[in-house]
Amino acid sequence: MVGxxxxxxxxxxxxxxxxxxxxxxxxxxxxGNRAVAKYDEDSLTMAVExxxxxxxxxxxxxxxxxxxxTTGPYQEKQASSLVAAAADLSREIRTSDxxxxxxxxxxxxxxxxxxxSSNSANSILVACADCRMGKAKSPFEQIFGEGAVALxxxxxxxxxxxxxxxxxxxxxxxxxxxxxDSFVRSWEERFAVGEGYLKxxxxxxxxxxxxxxxxxxxxxxxxxxxxxxxxxxxxxKRLGFETSQVQDTLFNEIGNTGTAALPLMIVAALEExxxxxxxxxxxxxxxxxxxxxxxTEDIRACRQERGIRSLIGKKIPITYERYMNWxxxxxxxxxxxxxxPPHSLTCLWRESRAVMxxxxxxxxxxxxxQYPAQRVCAExxxxxxxxxxxxxxxxxxxxxxxVDHLTTNLESPAVVGVVDFEGGGRxxxxxxxxxxxxxxxxxxxEMCFRKIGMHGGVHRYFWKARPAQQ
Numbered sequence: 001m002v003g004x005x006x007x008x009x010x011x012x013x014x015x016x017x018x019x020x021x022x023x024x025x026x027x028x029x030x031x032g033n034r035a036v037a038k039y040d041e042d043s044l045t046m047a048v049e050x051x052x053x054x055x056x057x058x059x060x061x062x063x064x065x066x067x068x069x070t071t072g073p074y075q076e077k078q079a080s081s082l083v084a085a086a087a088d089l090s091r092e093i094r095t096s097d098x099x100x101x102x103x104x105x106x107x108x109x110x111x112x113x114x115x116x117s118s119n120s121a122n123s124i125l126v127a128c129a130d131c132r133m134g135k136a137k138s139p140f141e142q143i144f145g146e147g148a149v150a151l152x153x154x155x156x157x158x159x160x161x162x163x164x165x166x167x168x169x170x171x172x173x174x175x176x177x178x179x180x181d182s183f184v185r186s187w188e189e190r191f192a193v194g195e196g197y198l199k200x201x202x203x204x205x206x207x208x209x210x211x212x213x214x215x216x217x218x219x220x221x222x223x224x225x226x227x228x229x230x231x232x233x234x235x236x237k238r239l240g241f242e243t244s245q246v247q248d249t250l251f252n253e254i255g256n257t258g259t260a261a262l263p264l265m266i267v268a269a270l271e272e273x274x275x276x277x278x279x280x281x282x283x284x285x286x287x288x289x290x291x292x293x294x295x296t297e298d299i300r301a302c303r304q305e306r307g308i309r310s311l312i313g314k315k316i317p318i319t320y321e322r323y324m325n326w327x328x329x330x331x332x333x334x335x336x337x338x339x340x341p342p343h344s345l346t347c348l349w350r351e352s353r354a355v356m357x358x359x360x361x362x363x364x365x366x367x368x369x370q371y372p373a374q375r376v377c378a379e380x381x382x383x384x385x386x387x388x389x390x391x392x393x394x395x396x397x398x399x400x401x402x403v404d405h406l407t408t409n410l411e412s413p414a415v416v417g418v419v420d421f422e423g424g425g426r427x428x429x430x431x432x433x434x435x436x437x438x439x440x441x442x443x444x445x446e447m448c449f450r451k452i453g454m455h456g457g458v459h460r461y462f463w464k465a466r467p468a469q470q
Contacts, residue, residue: 002116003161006152007267008053010046011254011311012037018142020320025137032252036318037146039326039410040432040450043069043129044079046148048449051087051127054150063121064094066112068104068128068259073459083127085356086449102285105259112153113162123154130258133327135183143228145255149263159302160270160293166208169287172196193231197284201235204288212292216240220277221269223247225262225284253312268308273299325410337408340455358463362389369425395468396421398443403436415439419465433466444468
């Protein structure tokens with residue numbers, strides 16, 4: 001049977017209190033916090049984080065990578081190929097972007113399952129991530145959150161089989177973002193929820209249950225997408241699900257994460273599932289998707305170190321002013337520095353494995369790794385006796401650092417450190433997710449893929465160090 005064989009979520013540790021937002025604008029707080037991606041994160045970097053975690057668990061190369069997002073870095077350029085390159089996936093895979101709808105994640109899951117069912121692929125990774133923005137003072141500013149998730153769909157070592165599915169399409173303009181818009185727009189809430197969300201979700205869920213002869217009581221968990229907490233609770237009640245059956249939307253802890261919302265809830269449900277449990281998952285956006293999942297015996301072994309609850313528990317509070325700066329919502333003074341030189345795209349192509357996947361070299365004679373790759377070994381001086389060596393998955397320690405108060409980053413000061421990797425090799429790079437007063441010589445770190453800027457319409461990415469996760 002086709003199903004989910006591996007999964008991994010990523011939630012940024014930074015939290016903005018909805019109470020702080022309400023105090024700034026003298027509005028009502030929805031309670032709880034929303035997850036906020038740092039200024040050097042976007043949908044693509046978060047997807048890379050989730051994909052790397054997912055592939056490290058499954059230990060097999062997929063035949064394809066589908067990336068679902070409404071906030072990709074480019075309008076005309078495939079983002080999934082960038083994710084695949086950063087995650088060091090094989091070039092002999094199928095990559096595809098799914099966008100334009102909040103259902104993009106569930107549509108990608110359907111497409112992956114169909115490809116495997118037709119024997120055109122054995123395993124496909126589905127990555128979902130979003131960084132949607134609402135205008136200041138709008139309800140969306142409190143509702144939205146940011147996060148990512150990766151699901152591996154395949155036939156072997158299945159954790160949850162896909163027992164059934166269905167989809168419907170609906171043309172209704174309720175929530176949208178036109179080309180060039182930074183913020184999500186919406187129509188009147190009662191119309192959007194009453195004529196759109198509730199009717200479509202009831203229809204698709206009733207249809208999938210009817211086709212398989214199931215009633216609400218048959219499901220251990222009902223994983224239902226909801227634009228907000230109130231609408232979600234109303235839908236569950238109208239469908240006849242008990243409160244204990246309804247999967248937490250994670251709204252109070254991280255917010256509505258767009259295309260990643262339903263897959264994140266599926267992961268949370270699977271982390272607590274028992275063999276034989278039936279799980280109903282339903283998504284909304286220009287129509288509806290519904291899936292019926294059944295947990296297998298292998299689900300017992302799937303208790304991850306970095307599960308949803310663990311990620312939610314890692315909170316770093318930020319101020320509203322810091323949030324606005326990270327998101328570029330207010331013009332701020334920039335340090336007078338010479339403009340960055342244009343990036344050579346030819347050079348980037350030539351050094352793509354070094355930049356995107358952090359490949360260096362290792363001497364075949366003495367075994368010393370180096371970054372960037374060198375023809376001549378700095379240790380034994382042998383020439384052209386090297387092999388490729390990846391540093392992105394290696395841990396290390398800070399051997400030296402500096403605090404730069406003249407940085408052109410959105411935040412000053414920036415921390416630049418020298419990382420000595422376990423097994424050898426050294427790299428000087430930025431240190432992120434760490435306040436300047438927290439960094440120390442000897443601090444254990446790991447590498448993470450982050451955005452370092454934009455020049456001439458080209459998004460620039462590279463690897464940074466961050467404090468090692470426990």
